């Protein structure tokens with residue numbers, strides 16, 4: 569029988585790639601987004617039904633159609649997005665939205681809830697970032713994810729997997745503007761001959777995962793029995809200075825970055841990389857190389873952004 573799925577945040581970066589994959593696999597896809605950040609054009613034709621709703625409002629969630637699986641990816645993805653004007657909006661959207669979704673999953677006995685926690689759970693923790701580590705968030709965004717994990721504890725009968733996602737990059741990030749991933753922003757600038765700007769000295773590092781690898785892992789996590797929390801990353805650390813060199817190699821340029829003081833130094837995470845032991849055991853690996861991921865993202869930017 570055709571599987572029915574609800575994907576929240578479907579107009580966003582991860583959600584839009586996710587509906588593409590689930591729809592191609594033959595699922596009946598109910599796509600939901602309030603379009604506060606995401607864009608309708610990101611959805612393309614990869615859904616059976618689209619609902620424009622704010623999940624933070626309980627009545628919007630109570631009467632959603634019944635589904636087998638819920639993929640919950642609707643939430644602000646950056647603290648900086650909200651810091652200047654309204655941190656309450658970040659908290660309201662993330663926590664009330666999640667609480668409403670949890671009640672919905674319980675009431676409708678969904679088979680599994682697959683939802684986005686974040687690598688920011690670990691903050692600036694030192695050593696191996698294994699899933700059994702204590703939380704150590706460094707900013708409000710990280711706290712909302714830790715609070716979501718605590719909220720999850722109140723819903724013991726909801727089968728779930730919380731995904732501690734490391735920074736993802738790829739096409740369909742354009743709606744995020746200056747909050748898009750660092751590989752995306754650097755690529756977009758450098759493809760136009762613009763100097764990329766690095767906050768600090770460029771020794772900060774991230775574990776960048778290419779979007780199609782991430783989505784493959786998310787879908788696998790939905791269809792298997794898994795641990796309640798899983799890191800999703802590559803296990804490889806990349807410094808921003810090295811990233812600029814890689815991009816120069818991939819697009820055939822020779823552009824040096826410009827450095828400026830970090831405006832968010834107090835809440836900034838310097839470097840983090842996933843421990844992928846559990847992920848590899850339960851789901852498999854993320855196997856797109858950074859070179860390949862950058863090439864694919866560059867092609868997408870050239871086709872969809874720079875040539876329109």
Ligand SMILES: NC(=O)c1ccc[n+]([C@@H]2O[C@H](COP(=O)([O-])OP(=O)(O)OC[C@H]3O[C@@H](n4cnc5c(N)ncnc54)[C@H](O)[C@@H]3O)[C@@H](O)[C@H]2O)c1
Pocket residue numbers: 576577578579580581582583600601602603604605606607621622623624641642643644645646661662665684685686687732733734735736737744
């Ligand atoms: N992109 C990453 O690298 C990354 C890393 C770790 C965790 N995450 C998490 O994954 C999720 C998705 O991230 P993304 O990168 O796709 O972000 P995104 O901003 O591109 O997508 C989020 C979508 O959710 C929608 N949305 C926000 N609040 C909503 C609400 N209250 N009701 C309905 N829709 C709402 C937005 O309009 C947007 O389309 C977020 O929870 C984010 O914290 C992302």
